[in-house]
Amino acid sequence: MHLLPTQAEDLLASPQAEDLGQTPADCVLLSFSDSDLSAVAAAYHGLGDVPWRPTLRLANLSRLGHPLSVDLYVESVVSRARLVILRLNGGAAYWRYGLEQVAETCSTQGIPLAVLPGEAKADPGLDAACTVDLGVAQRLWRCFVEGGPENMARLLALAAHLAGCPAPADLAAGEPQPLPRFGRHQGWMSKRTDGGPPPGKAPPWSSTDPICRPAISQPCMPWPTRWTGAAWRPTSITRPA
Structure with a gap:
């Protein structure tokens, strides 16, 4: 029998400060869900080297639980982005300090910010933090809710448009397609x-x-x-x- 190496973790321990070491990019996507991040990453690579594809950074919010981690990431990545998409499971309370810092930075520096619910249910409490049009934020959210490669490609096209990259108008303006x-x-x-x-x-x-x-x-x-x-x-x- 082979025993896998394990590391003891204290579920009640406070999050540890860490520097994710990411460099700046046009678009930044933050989410608690690995499914969100992997779906967007797969769609991003599936686009190939199209001229409108923006640079992209993905990060799981579970690694940004410590205030110092948030401050480092906001200063090094968020403050230099041209678009930030933040998808929060459980509402603002689950990442309140991070949301406050990201929203303040984006508002001060004029960076488009879309704060989306992490579930399939709308959360009006997140709307105040958005700096993009709420209709646009809703379309981004629906791309996540419906899922699928085509909707993820549509999300990236809309993100590219918001970041100032000339994405195809039909793809960026298209409505998310419901999946069975x-x-x-x-x-x-x-x-x-x-x-x-x-x-x-x-x-x-x-x-x-x-x-x-x-x-x-x-x-x-x-x-x-x-x-x-x-x-x-x-x-x-x-x-x-």
């Missing part, structure tokens, strides 16, 4: 060639569910699905031909 709330996931295929796992080991409720009852009597090919929301219920089972 559920559907079949196309990015994964089963590696099994024998029709799937052996019968049995089905969930306890499947014996009374007409949809899942076949899983008990014969092998089934897995069919991964995606969905949004807390409720989950299988919608289909594909039997091997």
Whole structure:
């Protein structure tokens, strides 16, 4: 057995000051969500070397919990940006000092600032910190809420426009496209060639569910699905031909 190296962490410990060591860029995106950051990073690289692509810096707000970390980052990166997008989970209270410092710097230096909710529910309490038009901020927020590569590319085009880069007008002005709330996931295929796992080991409720009852009597090919929301219920089972 191999034991992974671990490091003891005190969940109640105060955040430690650190310098992220980032250099200035045209656009700065700050979020508590690694999903936000990775989605934007993937879309950014997917654009290729288009002439309107701005330089970009991404940072997770969990690394900017100490006031000194905030001060260093605001001075070295935020104050030199041409656009700052800040997405806050849980509202302003979760990063109050950071929000105050970023908002003051952007307001004083005339840097466009979009402060967006980190959830799919609007938060009017963040609007006062925005220096961009609230309609524009809402479009940026909806790009995150809807998700998907096309909406992330649209977000980057709109960000480039706000930062003064000549992004394509149709892409920057386009509305975020809603994605289906559920559907079949196309990015994964089963590696099994024998029709799937052996019968049995089905969930306890499947014996009374007409949809899942076949899983008990014969092998089934897995069919991964995606969905949004807390409720989950299988919608289909594909039997091997």
